[in-house]
Every structure is written in structure tokens, then in C-alpha cells.
Amino acid sequence: MPPDQPESSRGRKRVRNPVEWKKNLAKRRRNMGEAYVSRSTGRQVQARVMRPPCADGCYDKIALPIVTVLHREFWAIGNFALQNAYIQKQVCKKPVKRHRPVQEPNEARLRSCTLEYTLAYADQTYTICKKGFLAILAVSETRVRTALKAITTTGSPREDKRGKLIPVNIISDAQLERAMQHIHKCN
Ligand SMILES: [Zn+2]
Structure with missing residues (x-):
């Protein structure tokens, strides 16, 4: 966040979107070569x-x-x-x-x-x-x-x-x- 951002919008607690969160988790795991559940097929993908x-x-x-x-x-x-x-x-x-x-x-x-x-x-x-x-x-x-x-x-x-x-x-x-x-x- 740029430093000139008004104080009020800083550090605002983000509402967790469970769908987004799961998607990001799957992506992170995939990029780390860890086992994850594919968001498109719903299948478990094995770790690399x-x-x-x-x-x-x-x-x-x-x-x-x-x-x-x-x-x-x-x-x-x-x-x-x-x-x-x-x-x-x-x-x-x-x-x-x-x-x-x-x-x-x-x-x-x-x-x-x-x-x-x-x-x-x-x-x-x-x-x-x-x-x-x-x-x-x-x-x-x-x-x-x-x-x-x-x-x-x-x-x-x-x-x-x-x-x-x-x-x-x-x-x-x-x-x-x-x-x-x-x-x-x-x-
Ligand atoms: Zn070789």
C-alpha cells in the first residue's frame, strides 16, 4: 500500500472469502509442489x-x-x-x-x-x-x-x-x- 494512502483505509480487516481462500490455498500448494485439491476437477492431486x-x-x-x-x-x-x-x-x-x-x-x-x-x-x-x-x-x-x-x-x-x-x-x-x-x- 502506498504511504500516502489515507489512514482510514489502512489495516482494515479483510473479510475472508472462503471460496477465494480455498482457491489461493490450492494455488499456493500447487506452486509449492504439495498435494492439493484441484479447484476445477475437485480431485486430490499428489505432491510432486x-x-x-x-x-x-x-x-x-x-x-x-x-x-x-x-x-x-x-x-x-x-x-x-x-x-x-x-x-x-x-x-x-x-x-x-x-x-x-x-x-x-x-x-x-x-x-x-x-x-x-x-x-x-x-x-x-x-x-x-x-x-x-x-x-x-x-x-x-x-x-x-x-x-x-x-x-x-x-x-x-x-x-x-x-x-x-x-x-x-x-x-x-x-x-x-x-x-x-x-x-x-x-x-
Ligand atoms: Zn541423464
Whole structure:
């Protein structure tokens, strides 16, 4: 609330709307990866859990205790837009090395990038496979795609998957910083 707000409207006790309250609780739990009751289907949705390791040993490469922390920290962000921002920082577009000359430059540009999945902890950045990345964070490929689309090239969140504008004013730099304290930006 702005400081110039008249005193009378400040600190007024808000009347709790039970429907709103339940909706917000469900949303908060969903964003935290906790079990919740879906407001649209009325179904109980299970808590997010890490999926079994990928076959190529990415869990071992990072070490299981750190894998667990990364999973927990991602869901502890508890905010859809900030989680998208996290995903966007960790999934990097990498140019594909080509062995033969390309005839069609436009087409080449479209296909010249591949996604590199990374997770960072302390000063270490681990490049892992897509399956491992999705399994550790317990997110779907669609969520990753959405996150990559939802963020502009400058790295600022644009809109979420429901097409609503994210109120960027509520996401402070400090919040973003906190959410991404382990993140190394790829070049
Ligand atoms: Zn893997």
C-alpha cells in the first residue's frame, strides 16, 4: 500500500472469502509442489516427487543429496513465474555443430539450436540429459517449453501459460536473485 494512502483505509480487516481462500490455498500448494485439491476437477492431486533416475547416470554425476536439494529448492520457490525464470536460466540454447554446408540459411537458423539442460549447485554447473532434468525437478516437458516461451530474450518474465500478464512489479529483483542464487547463466 502506498504511504500516502489515507489512514482510514489502512489495516482494515479483510473479510475472508472462503471460496477465494480455498482457491489461493490450492494455488499456493500447487506452486509449492504439495498435494492439493484441484479447484476445477475437485480431485486430490499428489505432491510432486522426484522421478526415478535416468539411465545415463545424471543423478550420480550430481550426487543424490544435491539432487534432492535441487528438487526441494525448485519447489520452495513457490511461484509459477519465478520457477519459469529458473527453468529458463537452466535450459540453454546451444548451437549445433554442423558437418556439412547449409543451403538454406533460414531453415538452418531454425534447426541450429539444441537445448542444453543444466542444474547448478554452489559453484558447480552440471550438464545433464533432458530426462534427468525433468525427473529431478519433477516437471513435464510442456512446463519447460512453456517456461522458455514465457520469458523474453532479455530474461524478464512475460506471461504465464494462462496468457495472463505476470505482475512484474510483484517480482522484485531481490526475489529473482534469491530464486536463482545457484544459477549460472549460460553463454
Ligand atoms: Zn541423464
